[in-house]
Amino acid sequence: MPSHDYQRVYVWQQPVRWFHWINALCIVTLCTTGYFIAHPPAFMNSGEAAFSFWFGKLRLVHFVTAYVFLGNFMFRLYWSLVGNKYANWRNFFPLSKAQMKQVVDVMTVDVLQSRYKPMRNLGHNSVAYFTYTGTGLLTLFQVASGFALYAxxxxxxxxxxxAWVVPLFxxxxxxxxxxxxxTWLFGIFVFIHVYxxxxxxxxxxxxxxxxxxxxxKFMEKGKAQAEHATGISGLPTKPSKP
Structure with a gap:
């Protein structure tokens, strides 16, 4: 019978939480405004054109949000160096044997659903970290391509x-x-992420x-203590000397 004796562990520091919600707001705003920039609706208005500059305002919101999106991303890179182990940059490169094994476990549970094996992680699991590495690279591409189009x-x-990005394409x-x-990849990611x-x-x-x-976060006491004593999130580390 599973234990109901849970221990509460502080995992996501406040800067990480602020990054998450600012990033979420930026993605929704950029995807929405980006869609209308690509497919502008034809609004019929008999009023003065000077009072109907909605498309220009839409583009302004898109560009301003892009600057916030970039600044927020740069801050997250900084926090990956100074934050706790759950925010550490090393988690985002699941290359160790333990991490790769966890990738297989998560895929069989979440994607294939061929077995029931709850993940025992206080931080993200290795697949999630790997996914966030991918979205980070997509973020860099969107920033570079977006500002290249704006130049x-x-x-x-x-x-x-x-400006050098345009000749490459x-x-x-x-x-x-x-x-x-x-942009559509980000939209798909959001739906999968929430699910x-x-x-x-x-x-x-x-x-x-x-x-x-x-x-x-909450975890069974024994497992929480073992997890909390590790170095990188979910990975064992050498015990410290007394």
Whole structure:
């Protein structure tokens, strides 16, 4: 019979939680405004055109949010160096034997659903960390391609840093297609992410859903102590000398 003697462990520090929600808001805003920029609706309005500059305002929201998105991402990179072990950058490269074994376990449970084996992690599991590495690379592409497309319309020095990206894709139109396609990948990621969070919260009961608000997770006491004593999230480390 499973134990009901749980220990509460502080996992997600406040900067990580702020990053998560700011990032979520930016993704929703960028995807929504990006869709309407690619497919602008034809609104009929008999009023003065000067009072109907909605598309320009839409693009302004998109560009401003892009700067916030980039700044938030850069802060997360910084926190991966100074945050606790659950935020550490080494977790995002699941290359050890223990991490690769966990990848197989998660795939059989979450994707194939060929067996029931709740994951015992206070932090993310290795598949989640690997996925976030992928979304991080997509973020870099969206930032580079977005500012490259913005560069011809801006005199500011920052977008000009990315002007070299356009020749790599042959034309602005080609780059715009890739930029738009990655937007849909982010949208798909959001749906899968929300589903898996709810799934693990229901199956494992570790408080994963509320942890991104308060920072706390729950685990059986013995397993929590063993997990909390490790170095990288979910991986064993050498015991410290007395």
């Amino acid at each position: 011809p319309m801006s005199d500011h020095w920052f977008p000009q840093l990315f 042959g034309s602005e139109q080609n780059l715009r297609v890739f930029h738009y396609a990655v 898996l969070v709810m799934y693990h919260d229901y199956v494992e009961g570790h408080g994963v859903l509320t942890s991104i608000i308060g920072g706390w």
